[in-house]
Amino acid sequence: MRYELYYWPSIQGRGEFVRLALEDASADYVDVARLPARKGMGTPAMMRLLEGESAACPPFAPPFLRVAGTKQVIFQTANILLFLGPRLGLVQKSEAGRLSAHQLQLTIADWLTEVHDTHHPIGGGLYYEEQKREAKRRSANFCAERLPKFLGYFENIIAGNPRWNGGLAGRATSYVDLSIFQMIAGLRYAFPRTMARLEVEHPRLVALHQRIAARPRIAAYLASKRRIPFNQSGIFRHYPELDVAG
């Protein structure tokens, strides 16, 4: 089974949470928008689906996924992982296990939106420079209140998982663990000073990030050109003036 992933070609963004799952499972997939437009791929192919050319239920925004040869377009990052999880062996098979992983993934999605809004608190269609003053206030609140709350929550989930010492959901590595890896990596890029201070209090999250990074397929992916570097167009952005908590 071949998967077609559709996401903006120049940023990690929300697509990265799906890429990590596909890479860890060594799945057969194509990253459509990063392939040549002259071969019918590229951003134009993504835009055609986004504009609803062939789907009864077109996506609101990238990322979205299609199983090659089928019509259904699956969108919303957490929904894509809900679909892929059992197929890639990255979640428990029981309904209870899938719901439990999914609610953690949705909480990560909320967290990621808050990260985005640290640099875009007024509107995604405006430049950062047009909302810099508000971004400073929102980031200060994020670093002082929200970031510790999210980190503390997930640290406790690891501590309380009776099934497996060190992961978030179930006995084995799940897509939620891969997503937490991405959150820690991104937060280190965006808020290095704040994270250096907070990581000391969250050793389980640090250890989980390290273990995911060392998984052979993830390590190979991170070292490859398929991994787009963090940059100032993505969701995680490094503006030193925003990294100023406490």
Place this chain on the structure above:
Amino acid sequence: MRYELYYWPSIQGRGEFVRLALEDASADYVDVARLPARKGMGTPAMMRLLEGESAACPPFAPPFLRVAGTKQVIFQTANILLFLGPRLGLVQKSEAGRLSAHQLQLTIADWLTEVHDTHHPIGGGLYYEEQKREAKRRSANFCAERLPKFLGYFENIIAGNPRWNGGLAGRATSYVDLSIFQMIAGLRYAFPRTMARLEVEHPRLVALHQRIAARPRIAAYLASKRRIPFNQSGIFRHYPELDVAG
């Protein structure tokens, strides 16, 4: 089967999307935090679960749901509806149908977060009065850019649904339709002037809102004391100074 819903007792908030599904299905449920604390219910009962007293995976925030007599706590509004949908007959049974409804529900969840942030663009822990200036900017952007985008998207989904003329997902009324009812009702409360202008261009959403409001169990619920009125502590709030688009 009896469901226990846990949510803040004095606002509609995110809990209302679950209440509407339970009410429409005439499900056997208790709204735990609205019952007396002296009987072991009330907000204290909710706080005990929120603080992880008995769950391996405690919720990040209300709402959450438990099937009476079981241990698993299901949280994140859209995840609760993913769980309840097939059990209440409010979604198609096929995996494709469930995923399709869920991705629309997740898009509604994103939309709702943006509504919340119109009055709290800096931080949920600060008073509105402490972020009023930023709220004016964010609301102007929301009313001019984001609200038309979301309304247009869902209007098109109704138009494109080949299965049923007038609903969002599948042939019959789904929990997504109930949630869109709530969005339209809340937006009318919060942004009456902007909505009066925009509704003209979105007749299918207006018709869907009207049809849901007329469903006998929903009509009975809306007329009952179980329906908490909109108020200035909820997610939808009416601040005239924020209702000023274009």
